[in-house]
Amino acid sequence: MAIGKFGRYDTGMMKFLPPSANNGVGPVRIAHISDPHLSDLSGVSWQQLLSKRILGYLSWRFSRRHIQRLDILDKLLNDLSSNELGHLLISGDLTHIGTAAECRQVRSWLSDLGTAENISLIPGNHDYYTKDDISRTFGLWSDYIASDSVNSDNHKPPLFPSFRQRGPLAIIGLSTALPTSPFFATGELGQKQIQDLEQLLVKTKKMGLFRIVMLHHGPLQTSNKFRKRLRDAHEFRQSIVSHGAELIVHGHGHYPVWDFLQSDKLKIPVIGAASASVLSTSTSKRSGYNLYEIERIPEGWSLRVQSRRLEIEAESYSVLKEFELNLPAA
Ligand SMILES: [Fe+2]
Ligand SMILES: [Fe+2]
Incomplete structure (x- = not known):
């Protein structure tokens, strides 16, 4: 199936409201998906595989392409x-082994899905698989x-942290x-990204905003196995504890996390999303996504979380978990 030509998903169906739609009154609803691994490696050349990529390609050829499926991603987008x-x-x-061809496929998918005004993303480890010129790979999604302050028309590699x-x-x-x-x-x-993150957390706290920190790897001690871990997770957690945030979201594990x-002073929700495209009989590693409703209340913020998961028999999505938190003002 060609990327950008989706079977069931009508690319004109995604409905985005402008941030000012409710004049700042009432909840803002956002969605969080992760790890769609949506690219197709059928046409990859052997020259491109003369690196670590051969392992990723073999994994895709014999396993991943059967369980990470565009038709499942379409069903999720329909829901x-x-x-x-x-x-x-x-x-x-978003890719399997981060080749330039894959990143062009993803670029086409993104353009069909919505505008950069309505969609924010970050790269994962599969999108920066080997040392490449980023401007030819995930820089295509710049x-x-x-950040809002950066003119991305010049397609320079993106800088992190980004702030929108x-x-x-x-x-x-x-x-x-x-x-x-x-x-x-x-x-x-x-170290530099963590230092810049701290400055951003201070700035956005002063602005009175609900601070969502998005990263690919889970940052908790329990998040990942050793070979998949975030190496400076401890330093990240220290920064967040020092400067606060209202919500941390991540992917990478392919299973939902709440x-x-x-x-002593803070309790910050850390929410992980399952892979968006996985068809699996495993209930923990099956396609899913999260909806968040965020609303300013007198005490601070109300955060409502709904995680939805694919029901294989019904070929539809249903509520896996739902909860509400009241978070203090920063
Ligand atoms: Fe992944
Ligand atoms: Fe990952």
Whole structure:
């Protein structure tokens, strides 16, 4: 199936509301998907595979392409399109081995899905698989990644952290993606990105915004196996505990997560999304996504979370978990 020509999903169906649609009154509804791994590697050349990519290609050839399916992603988008959304977050791993051809396929898919005004994304480890010229790979998605202050028309590689304001929301995008040795899928933020994140958290706190921090790798001690871990997760957690945030969202694990980053003073929800495209009989690793409704209340913020999961028999999505939190003002 050609990318951008989706079977069931009508690309004109996704409904986005402008951030000012409700004049700042009432909840803002946003969606979060992750790890769609939507590219097709059928035409990849053997020259492109003379690297760690051969392992990723073999994984796709004999396993991933059978369980990560565009028709499932279409079903998810159909379910999602029944909502009027303020914004869509995509927390990385849109490709399998991050080739330029894959990134062009993703670019086409993104253009069909919505504008950069309505969609924010970050790369995952699969999108930066080997050392490449980023401007030819995930840099092609720069306008969906870049900060509001950056003119992304020049297609420069995006800088992190990114900061986008949409109504009362501060969407802060981080990159944990970097090439790793074979058999490793670790990530790292680096000292500079963490320092810049701290400054952004301070700035957006002063602006009175609901701060959403989006990264690919789960940041908790329990998030990942050793070979898939975020190497400077401890430093990230220290920064968040020092400067606060209202919500942390991530992907990478391909299963849903509902947890908290806690200290004596703070309790910050950490929500992970399953892979958007997986068809699996496993109930924990099956296609799903999250909806968040965020509303300013006198005490601070109300956050309602609904996680939806594919029901294989019914070929539809249903509520997996739903809860509401009241978060104090920053
Ligand atoms: Fe992934
Ligand atoms: Fe990943």
